[in-house]
Amino acid sequence: MKISIENLTKCFGNVKALDNVSLEIENGQLFFLLGPSGCGKTTLLRCIGGFEKQTSGRILFDGKDVSKLSPDKRESAMVFQGYALFPHMTVYQNLAFGLEMQKMPRNKIDKMVKDAMKSVQIEQLADRKPNELSGGQQQRVALARTLVVHPGCLLLDEPLANLDAKLRRDMRQEIRRLCKDNALTGIYVTHDRQEALSMADKVAVLKDGQIMQIGSPREIYCKPASCFVASFIGDTNLIPGKIKAIQTDAVIIETAAGDLLAKEAPQNAKVGDQVHLSIRPEAISLTIPAPNSLPATLKETAYLGEVSSHTATTNIGGISLDFLEMNPKFDTEGGNATLNILPEDIIVLDK
Secondary structure, eight states, X not given: OOEEEEEEEEEETTEEEXXXXXXXXXXXXXXXXXOOTTSSHHHHHHHHHTSSOOSEEEEEETTEEOTTSOGGGTTEEEEOTTOOOOTTSOHHHHHHHHHHHTTOXXXXXXXXXXXXXXXXXXXXXXTOOGGGSOHXXXXXXXXXXXXXXXXXXXXXXXXXXXXXXXXXXXXXXXXXXXXXXTTOEEEEEESOHHHHHHHOSEEEEEETTEEEEEEOHHHHHHSOSSHHHHHHHSOXXXXXXEEEEEOSSOEEEEETTEEXXXXXXXXXXXXXXXXXXXXXXXXXXXXXXXXXEEEEEEEEEEEOSSEEEEEEEETTTTOEEEEEEESOOOOOTTOXXXXXXXXXXXXXXXX
8 A cells, every 4th residue: 555645734723743744655665753752753643544633635545535534444554552452352352353343254253363363473362361461462462453454554653662672672573574474554653763773664754743854764874864863863973063175075074173074065065064974973983094083082981791882082172972892992981092984974964
């Protein structure tokens, strides 16, 4: 199912939760809505599912306008953050309920329920009630209940938020597998950047009811469109600067720590423009020589086993930079360090 959102706006009184949002979600794509609390991502998901009525704009499923249809007429299914299982019913009964409301034959219901339980590996839980299940098992039941009706679109509202860290990691690829195996278009709401980066085909980053950027996880991380996107999608060092020179294959940025060489300037940039440089902690090396070399003093170190997280201050300009060291050897706070950065790892962003 292909989903098109056209100029969607949603107001709650004087508050504009969604502001003229437009996007295309291709058939079979796992599409993530990512952003901080209050950015409008859940409101957008609920509008797509028919649980909220948009103030203006259109929602199309395979070219058909479903903007005025109720949730049960949209061929979509929602997985809620709180699972919303019927506590007095067994797992089997929870899955069968929606099919029974459609007055399907009992033998067909039985086959569809068993197939759905098998797809998420919960056949052995058929006779248990929700209070007899772990959080991960309840999550699988909630997923099976949506799959059993064979929707064209699966809507997921922070489905892993109530699980512990290890179980969340285990369930990520399980959800992706289920969407791909069942040829489902999935729309997934989260504020967890690791979920988005590890699972998504495409990501839309939202802020204040507007889309800041749409792209693949790699595009969003490696080529963010703004300081907000750069800092929200991952840890980064943001350094103010000014474009000093633009060359054929490089740009020189004047900063308080000295001139830095980057690979690309923003589109339509010119000499004298104020910019910000985004440098990811993992892009700073203590051992690999690079054209950008900054003498610094180590201020803080957090040893994490396979990696150390350092904070250093440049000797010129006193700029604080966070960086990572794999297989750490350097742990002398107050010691001297040389921070090396490749030009291609410096992202130049419009101020």
